[in-house]
C-alpha cells in the first residue's frame with residue numbers, strides 16, 4: 100500500500116475512514132475505498148468520500164477478513180447423522196466473529212467425486228460468506244482417480260486424505276493419489292497420524308487402565324503424527340509434489356515438517372486454535388470430554404513451539420477444525436474416549452481467540468495475525484491476491500476491530516445449535532465491530548446484517564510460487580494500545 104496525498108475522491112460505494120490499516124506492505128492510518136465488491140483505493144485519511152462512510156473510532160484496526168482453512172459444516176458424524184449447524188447458521192457466526200471465507204470439505208463418498216462435490220456445493224448455497232472445499236479422497240478406484248483433474252479444473256484443487264480412520268488410504272494408495280493430484284496441478288493434504296502407531300498406543304493404554312479421558316493423549320502420541328508426516332513428505336520429495344498437513348498439534352509433528360522443509364520439500368501446514376490456547380491439563384478437568392479432538396491437545400511446551408513456528412512461518416495458517424457437536428453426541432462418551440466422536444465447535448472462537456493471543460498479548464503482532472489468519476491461507480490455497488490481503492483490486496473482505504473491547508467467552512451467541520462451548524469462561528480483549536464481505540456489511544457489533552445465500556464459491560488455483568515463505572523471525576508488526 101502506498102498512501103499519498105491526493106484530491107478528495109467521492110465516487111465510492113463504501114469508505115472505511117481513518118482506521119489503522121494492515122495493508123500488504125505497510126501498517127498505517129488510511130482510508131479504504133470500496134467500489135462494488137472490490138477495494139478500489141487506499142488513500143490518506145479523510146480524503147475519500149462515498150455513498151456510505153464508516154468512520155473508524157480511535158484505535159480501530161482494519162484487517163483482511165479471516166480465512167478458516169479447516170471447517171466441517173453440517174458434517175456427517177455417523178450414519179444418517181449430521182452435526183448441528185448448516186451453511187447458513189455456521190457462516191453467520193463466522194461473519195460476526197471476523198471470518199469472511201471458509202474452506203470446508205467434500206465428505207468421502209463411495210461414488211463419483213464430482214457428483215459428491217456438486218452435492219456439497221448445493222448444500223453450501225445458503226452461505227452468507229464465501230466458501231470453497233477440500234474434497235476428501237477415500238476408497239481409490241481408477242474412475243475416481245480419473246476425476247481428480249476435472250475437480251482441479253473446477254477450482255476444487257486441494258484434497259484431504261486420511262492416514263487413519265476407516266477412510267484411510269494405505270501407503271501405496273497415498274503415493275498414487277499424490278501422483279495424480281500433483282500432475283493435475285492440485286495440492287494433496289493429510290490428516291497425518293500413523294494408523295498402526297495409534298492402534299498400538301491405544302491397546303497399550305487400554306491394557307492397563309480404563310478409557311478415562313485423561314488417558315486420551317497417550318492413546319495418540321506425537322510420534323504417530325511425525326511418522327505419517329515423514330511418509331507423505333517422503334513421497335512429496337520423490338514426486339516433486341507440494342503437500343499440506345492439517346491440524347499440526349505439537350513439537351514432534353513440527354520437527355518432521357521442519358526437516359522436510361529444510362530438505363527442499365514444498366510443505367505447508369496449519370495448526371488450530373485449540374492447540375494454541377489450551378494445554379493437556381484440560382483432560383484432567385471434569386469436562387475433559389470437550390477436548391477429545393484428534394490429534395490431542397499437547398502440553399504447554401508444545402504450545403510454545405507452535406507459536407514459535409507461526410512466527411517463523413513454518414506454520415502458515417490457524418484453522419478451527421470446527422464441527423458443531425452437541426451434548427447429545429458427546430455425553431454418552433463423556434467418561435470413555437473410545438466411544439466419543441472426536442472434534443469440537445470453534446468456527447466463531449477462532450479469530451477472537453487468535454487476535455487476543457497474537458495481538459493483545461503480543462505473541463505475533465498485527466502483521467503475524469494477518470499472515471496466519473488470512474494472507475497465508477489465501478496464498479497456500481490459490482486465492483491470493485483476490486482474498487487475504489488489503490490492496491487495490493482485491494475482494495473487499497474487511498474486518499474492523501476494536502482492540503480495546505474486553506470479552507468473556509462466548510462473546511456472541513453462535514446460534515448453530517451446539518449446547519456446549521469449549522472456550523467458555525476464557526477472557527480476552529479485541530472484537531470485530533464490522534465485517535464486510537465483498538463490499539457488503541455482513542455483521543456489526545456482534546449482530547449479523549447480511550443475506551443468506553450471498554456467499555459465493557471461490558475457485559482455488561494452487562500456485563506454489565505464491566506460497567508464504569519461511570523467515571528467520573517474523574516482524575512483530577505494530578501493536579495497538581489496549
Ligand SMILES: [Zn+2]
Pocket residue numbers: 169171420
Ligand atoms: Zn478436521
